[in-house]
Structures are given as structure tokens and as C-alpha cells.
Amino acid sequence: MSHRVINFFAGPAALPLPALERARDELLDFAGTGMSVMEISHRSKEYEAVHNEAKDLVRELLDVPSNFKVLLLQGGGNLQFTMVPMNLLHGGRKADYLVTGNWAKKAYKEAKIVAPDAVRSIGSTEAEGFKRLPRPDEYQVDPAAAYLHLCSNNTIYGTQWHRFPDAGNVPLVADMSSDFMWRPFDVRPFGLIYAGAQKNLGPSGLVVVLIRDDVLEQCRADLPSMLQYRIHADKDSLYNTPPTFSIYMLRNVLAYNKSIGGLKAIEATNLAKGELLYGCIDRHAGFYRPYVTEKSDRSVMNVDFHLPTPELDAEFVSAAKKAGMVGLKGYRDLGGIRVSMYNAATLPMVQTLVDFMEEFVRARG
Numbered sequence: 001m002s003h004r005v006i007n008f009f010a011g012p013a014a015l016p017l018p019a020l021e022r023a024r025d026e027l028l029d030f031a032g033t034g035m036s037v038m039e040i041s042h043r044s045k046e047y048e049a050v051h052n053e054a055k056d057l058v059r060e061l062l063d064v065p066s067n068f069k070v071l072l073l074q075g076g077g078n079l080q081f082t083m084v085p086m087n088l089l090h091g092g093r094k095a096d097y098l099v100t101g102n103w104a105k106k107a108y109k110e111a112k113i114v115a116p117d118a119v120r121s122i123g124s125t126e127a128e129g130f131k132r133l134p135r136p137d138e139y140q141v142d143p144a145a146a147y148l149h150l151c152s153n154n155t156i157y158g159t160q161w162h163r164f165p166d167a168g169n170v171p172l173v174a175d176m177s178s179d180f181m182w183r184p185f186d187v188r189p190f191g192l193i194y195a196g197a198q199k200n201l202g203p204s205g206l207v208v209v210l211i212r213d214d215v216l217e218q219c220r221a222d223l224p225s226m227l228q229y230r231i232h233a234d235k236d237s238l239y240n241t242p243p244t245f246s247i248y249m250l251r252n253v254l255a256y257n258k259s260i261g262g263l264k265a266i267e268a269t270n271l272a273k274g275e276l277l278y279g280c281i282d283r284h285a286g287f288y289r290p291y292v293t294e295k296s297d298r299s300v301m302n303v304d305f306h307l308p309t310p311e312l313d314a315e316f317v318s319a320a321k322k323a324g325m326v327g328l329k330g331y332r333d334l335g336g337i338r339v340s341m342y343n344a345a346t347l348p349m350v351q352t353l354v355d356f357m358e359e360f361v362r363a364r365g
């Protein structure tokens with residue numbers, strides 16, 4: 001039996017143990033083929049079943065209506081920063097961006113490269129260190145915009161949109177790389193959603209894209225093939241060889257999510273984890289100092305805080321490691337502690353961390 005740690009890394013991040021165990025058990029002989037899934041044609045019926053099951057599970061778990069396509073692409077979240085404006089900003093069309101953290105800012109910068117005159121930032125909290133999200137009265141969406149882009153969860157700064165902006169008829173486009181499927185939500189106001197897999201879904205490199213049919217119809221048809229949403233949609237994400245093993249792992253993760261009660265059950269666990277950890281932080285607010293200033297903007301996925309000194313931060317990280325918990329060192333520009341507790345972090349794991357934090361503040365506070 002191998003030794004497993006409690007993994008709070010920000011990404012790539014922990015995956016549910018049963019999804020990994022299934023991969024181990026099926027590694028040498030996948031679906032009775034006598035081969036691993038990595039060694040078989042992406043046109044085989046055995047692989048095709050996995051491909052379709054992964055897409056169907058996204059659709060089923062999130063209740064995605066039939067006027068959306070589910071695409072499984074490559075290039076991670078970063079290529080989507082580029083593909084979105086490339087496909088959608090042509091013929092004088094413009095887009096608005098909410099800049100709420102590093103990833104949102106990267107998306108904005110890439111869009112500026114693609115379409116310098118068509119992209120504007122309508123709300124940024126950068127001057128305040130991204131410690132909160134913009135309030136609805138702080139930004140105005142151009143009703144003629146082709147889309148409003150946002151990042152649903154700020155992996156680095158630890159804010160999360162719990163209520164998405166109301167953009168009227170303007171389709172929302174969201175980078176949900178670090179909180180996709182943390183709970184059920186209504187996908188219909190979204191024209192396009194993308195999520196790099198390595199936080200909440202599976203291995204890095206793979207990105208899940210949901211695109212609404214009316215938005216797909218607006219996409220350019222004169223781009224290089226690999227950059228066209230239209231071609232990937234027409235070819236059912238099999239235009240070229242897809243990342244078959246990553247999609248297989250996505251299937252394992254989503255099948256496991258379904259087996260434990262789907263996104264309602266996962267949401268309940270995530271909210272309980274948030275209450276546990278923020279409860280501890282708030283009980284000892286002078287010692288565990290949260291980075292995010294607005295409680296209503298707190299992320300349930302990534303939680304940032306500082307101890308009173310950098311020395312205590314470092315001591316916390318190394319003592320936690322001795323206690324079997326890894327990945328707690330804060331983002332390099334931010335310092336302090338970051339707890340990333342995506343879907344695969346169980347309630348007992350977070351309880352173990354909170355017990356450790358109570359112990360640590362008793363000893364060192």
C-alpha cells in the first residue's frame with residue numbers, strides 16, 4: 001500500500017483516490033483490450049465510449065442544455081485566453097473584461113494582442129491588490145459587446161464569484177479553470193465556458209469547453225484549423241488525436257463525482273469545508289490573517305492567509321508537512337499560506353488541517 005499525503009497544492013492538484021485507483025486497475029488491460037487506453041486508436045470503439053462518456057457526464061452533472069456543445073481541447077486555460085478573442089472578435093465586434101486577478105489579467109492581455117482596439121477592461125480591483133471583486137455598481141457592460149469575460153475563481157488571490165454578473169443579453173464568457181463543477185449552476189447566461197482540467201477535473205493540458213450554439217455560429221471560419229471552435233465542434237473534438245489518457249482520467253473523475261451524488265452533494269461538502277476553515281480563521285483573525293477583505297467574495301476553493309511573520313508562515317508550512325499535509329506555501333508574489341481545497345479534498349482532510357491550525361495557534365499564537 002503506497003503512502004498518500006493530504007494534498008493542498010493549487011494545481012496540478014489532488015484527484016479523487018477512487019478515480020486514480022480505477023486508472024491503476026485498468027492500466028494494463030483497458031476495457032478487455034489487453035492494452036492501456038494510451039496504446040489504442042482514438043478511433044476505436046473502446047476509446048470512443050470513454051470520449052462520449054466523459055462529455056455526457058459533463059452534460060448530465062451540470063444539466064447542460066442541448067444548445068451547447070461540450071468540447072475537449074488542448075493547450076490548457078492559456079490557449080483559451082487566445083482562442084476566445086480570435087474566434088469572436090472580428091468584423092468590428094468588441095468585448096468587455098473584468099480584471100480580478102492574475103489569470104483574468106492574462107486573459108485580458110492576450111485579448112489585447114489579438115484585437116487591440118476591440119477589448120476594454122471595465123472593472124479591475126488591481127489597485128487594491130485584488131483583495132475583493134468589483135461591486136455591480138462599479139462597472140458597466142457595453143450592451144453591444146460580443147461578450148463579457150470573467151474568471152469565476154481567482155486561484156491566486158482567493159476570491160470567487162458566488163453570484164455571476166448580470167450582463168443582460170451580453171453572453172458571459174468565463175474562465176472556470178479553478179472551480180468548474182464545484183457546485184451546480186445555470187450555464188444558460190454563458191456563451192462560452194472553459195476550464196483547464198488540472199484543478200478540479202483531471203490532468204493538465206486538457207481543457208473542457210462549453211459553447212452555446214448561437215456563439216459558435218459567430219465564430220470565425222477562416223482561422224487555422226486547430227484554432228477554430230467550429231472545426232472542433234464539427235469533428236466532435238476528434239479533429240486530431242485528442243489527449244486520450246487525460247480524457248480517460250476526466251471520465252474517471254466525473255464518474256466518481258456522479259457516484260457520490262453529483263454536484264449537489266459536492267457543493268454541500270465544499271460549503272462545509274469552507275465553513276470549517278474560515279471558521280477557524282475568523283476565530284483567530286489576529287493570527288490567521290485572511291487576504292481577502294470582503295467575506296462575500298471569499299473563495300471556497302483557494303484560501304489565502306498570512307501568519308503574523310514570514311518566519312511563522314515558514315514554520316507553519318514545515319510543521320504541516322511533518323503532519324502529512326503538503327502544498328500549503330502561498331503563491332510566490334503573495335507569501336503566506338494558500339490552502340487549495342478543490343473537489344477532491346475531503347471534509348476529513350480539511351478537518352485534519354483545522355485541527356492542526358488550532359494546535360498551532362495554541363502553541364505559537
Ligand SMILES: *Cc1c(COP(=O)(O)O)cnc(C)c1O
Pocket residue numbers: 011075076077078079103151153154155175176177178196197199204205
Ligand atoms: C491554472 C489556471 C489557468 C492556467 O491554466 P493552464 O492550463 O496552465 O494554461 C488559467 N486560469 C485559471 C483560473 C487557473 O487557475
